[in-house]
Amino acid sequence: MKIAAMTLMAAMVGMAAEPRQPQQKLTVYLRDNATVPIVVRSQALELANKMFAAIGVSLDWHSGEPTGARPIVIELATRTPVDLLPGALAYAQPFEGVHIRVFYDRIQGEIAPGLRAMLLAHVLVHEITHILQRIDRHSESGVMKAVWTPQDHFQMRAGALPFTPEDVMLIHLGMAARPW
Numbered sequence: 001m002k003i004a005a006m007t008l009m010a011a012m013v014g015m016a017a018e019p020r021q022p023q024q025k026l027t028v029y030l031r032d033n034a035t036v037p038i039v040v041r042s043q044a045l046e047l048a049n050k051m052f053a054a055i056g057v058s059l060d061w062h063s064g065e066p067t068g069a070r071p072i073v074i075e076l077a078t079r080t081p082v083d084l085l086p087g088a089l090a091y092a093q094p095f096e097g098v099h100i101r102v103f104y105d106r107i108q109g110e111i112a113p114g115l116r117a118m119l120l121a122h123v124l125v126h127e128i129t130h131i132l133q134r135i136d137r138h139s140e141s142g143v144m145k146a147v148w149t150p151q152d153h154f155q156m157r158a159g160a161l162p163f164t165p166e167d168v169m170l171i172h173l174g175m176a177a178r179p180w
Contacts, residue, residue, distance in 0.1 A: 023058035024175050027071040028128065030063055035078045036104050043117035048124045051143070051160045055168050057175065059128075070179055072131050074100040074124065090123050092130035097178070100127040111153065118156050122148070125160075129167060132174040139164045 032041065049059050066073055080103040085091055089110065090102040102123055111119050125143050130136060138146035143161040145152065155161060163171070 023053065023056055024172075025058045025060055026052075026128075026132075026175070027060045027062065027068065029066045029071050029073045030061060031073065031075040032063060036076050040117045040120060041076075044120035044124060047118065047121035047160060048128075051121065051125045051163075052128075054160075055163055055171065057132075057171065070098060072100065072128060073098055074102060074127070076102050076104045078105045080105050089119075090127045092127040092136075094130040094134050094136050097131055097134060100124075100131065102127065115153070115157065119153070122156055122161060129163075129171060132178070133167070133170040134174050134177075135170070139167055142167065 030041075030045075045059075045061055049061075052059055062071070084103075088103065089106050090100060092100045102120070104120070107116055107119050107123065122143055129144055138144055142164050144164065144167050145161075148156075148161075152161060
């Protein structure tokens with residue numbers, strides 16, 4: 001069983017590395033808050049797109065009210081109650097498979113202004129991955145790590161935190177099983 005899982009994982013990672021692979025498309029609605037600067041938002045979405053494109057997933061961003069088949073819906077919040085998940089930058093509802101809430105006000109307090117887009121992108125990717133994997137697990141390293149350290153923030157500045165091979169496998173399995 002372990003050999004079969006490892007073979008599947010290796011094949012999926014290999015597929016994700018191919019430059020001409022077909023992209024699986026995912027529709028994401030962003031319920032934006034006017035207090036999130038447009039430059040931060042656009043840079044974050046661009047980086048999130050690149051991070052997912054590297055593993056064969058194309059994000060199709062929309063605003064407004066969701067239409068069509070089961071999109072992912074993200075709310076950017078700016079007035080998070082202090083007693084709501086203290087220390088968390090966001091949460092997803094992976095078993096429900098649709099909703100994510102990002103605490104942008106906490107992102108503002110976490111990092112310098114010039115790095116907020118980078119952190120927001122990683123938070124978006126992390127939470128979208130929870131939705132796609134349909135579980136609330138975390139990895140020992142990379143973008144799906146439970147808590148990012150200052151060293152992780154430093155690594156984010158040099159380039160996006162990677163997905164682990166297991167994360168890539170679970171994303172693709174979740175995409176294949178996702179009700180469209």
